[in-house]
Amino acid sequence: MDLHTQLPVVGMVGGGQLARMTHQAAIALGQSLRLLAASPADSAAVVAPAVRIGSHEDLEALRAFAKDCDVVTFDHEHVPNAHLETLAAEGAVVRPSAATLVYAQDKAAMRRRLGELGLPMPRWANVSTVADIERFGTPCVVKTATGGYDGKGVFMIDDAAQAAELVAAGVPLIAEERVRLRRELAVQVARSARGETAVYPVVETVQRDGICTEVIAPAPDLPSEVADAARAIAERVASALDVQGMLAVELFDTDDGPLINELAMRPHNSGHWTIEGARTSQFEQHLRAVLDYPLGETQPTAPITVMANVLGGEPGGSRLDERLQRLLAEDPGARVHLYGKDVRPGRKIGHVTVLGDDLAELRRRAGRAAAWLRDGNPEGLHK
Template identity: 45%
Template sequence: MIEPGATIGILGGGQLGRMIAVAAAQLGYHCHIYAPEPESASVAAEVALRYTQGEYDDTAALAAFAADCAVVTYEFENVAIGVLERLALDVVRPSVKALVTAQDRMNEKTFVTDLGGKPAPFAAVDSAADLAAAMARIGTPGILKTRRDGYDGKGQWRIMHPANADGLDLPGQPLIYEGFIDFFAEFSVIACRGGDGAVRFWDSARNVHENGILATSTAPAPAEVLAQVPEARALAARVADALDYVGVLTCEFFATTDGPVFNEMAPRVHNSGHWTIEGALTSQFENHVRAICGLPLGDTALAAKGVEMRNLIGAAANDWAAILADPASHLHLYGKAEAREGRKMGHVTRLTL
């Protein structure tokens, strides 16, 4: 067990790191943020004790950072694996193995398939010929994605008809082609696994995306979604056990007439779980800190009859005064200076008591 007063290292300086650091402070821990941007540009640095500016492949800087920390976690999974492996940081939680699996969509879907999960049909694409073969086997419509990095709809190309691929300028990096899924809802399974193997699940919220970005998460989800949650939870538990996972793990699913279809996993706290700060007895951020520090996990039950989280994208955050005028709303602004289109500036959670 890592006792309060120790320092938790967080790789990544964004809003997820910020919320982890707030939860850690409430439990008596200090946080040290490591990220490539200047300290003045990190919203996590505003609530942390220390900050190191360094690239994710800077072995010396990472080693010095790790030496200051009792445990290291991350809010951003696209960290250079080779560097972490060379440092042999046995205090990284979740493990490097979880990063290796989640960083590459091909690895991720193969891993989940081997565990009995059901993702959308997929194929690796490294050339125009590979894409043609994938479309011939899987069909259209489909979506072409970078195997690494892309998020919030970035690094993705919709291919509604084979002609859409004619002359497509491939980005020169490994890709994956996935067939479209006919689904009636999207939902997340957010789990927390302790070092002793204990697992807690939060209620699965129904997620609604707009322009590839999560707009709302609502719990409890409708009955037709809830009926698919047990199967999805069983898969998430198998994933966590196979990775010897410690911390919060998020698995996203499509609800279909044939049962839950796995979409992707994130080895970290997740936007679709932000509602847990006020809406659950223990938030995803607090339980993540509890898990990585070896503390008992907290109760994940709903704290209200219902809860909805809405992301504040771009200029929507400027309506903060109107949001606060509603006594049932809880506002979280991330402290970002520039409200760009498509940028998550904060979120608001509304409880139904």
């Protein structure tokens, strides 16, 4: 308990943009959010007042951090599971727990558990040799079982021989069938320690080169039975895995219904639209859930919300501040979130959200805003 605010202290392991936006949500709730960041230059560390610098892989750093927190949560899934078990055994409240988080850390463990639950997903198998992949069948998708994100650790394999170098690296792998899909969907659901759940509308996510570039909420032209099935899947996963906090369920929209692709047990890029586009943002909802507070309403605030990620562009051109000012003058309704990160080509450095009722116009506005902030091309701003 923070003696100044008389409110619980939430500790978030990680100092990226998810922690930064969670810190913003914590301010409104009067919460004392503390961060364990790898560097004082991390996205959240440059704006939050209570930051401890340390590695999420260092048990002693985690112990020192957790002892001053009422509850510990995460902005990524990369904390060693054994460390989380140790913290809990020593009395720390960890949400989600190590036993739950493993299903977001290890794709093989996730697939096994989802199979036990009878939930829909692509055909899959553990593989460790080229022969295993040949037996599984190609074309297929080969994934590293741990450590992948934003398309990293995901390989499209047309011939098993293509995986020889990957297999030789000796990392745990799984193979999944390459499913025919109409598009990709996602559902965010919050679940508190007492078991209360709150589900957001199903959204469409647009991927390019393995990175989400655009989110449309709600997913356009989605039949109600598909939306209901997707939301039911998300609630079932949250309950069966005892999730405490935000859960993002990424799905493939197929002719046979939605199939589970990935899980994330934290705020997620596909939920950034909720800051302006829903009654309760995913960041506030995560705080409520891990504190076991009553959950907030998830209804949209506009008929349609479109979020476009801002990726880093090539060096040169006008300064980012100049681009921001120009964008705000050209499109005062665009809501810009910049993460304070060093710009590198392809790196997520922010996002832009627009709200309204004309899908084509919103996609045009969001896309041109993101492109302008990336490239500083004045012509792109007027397209």
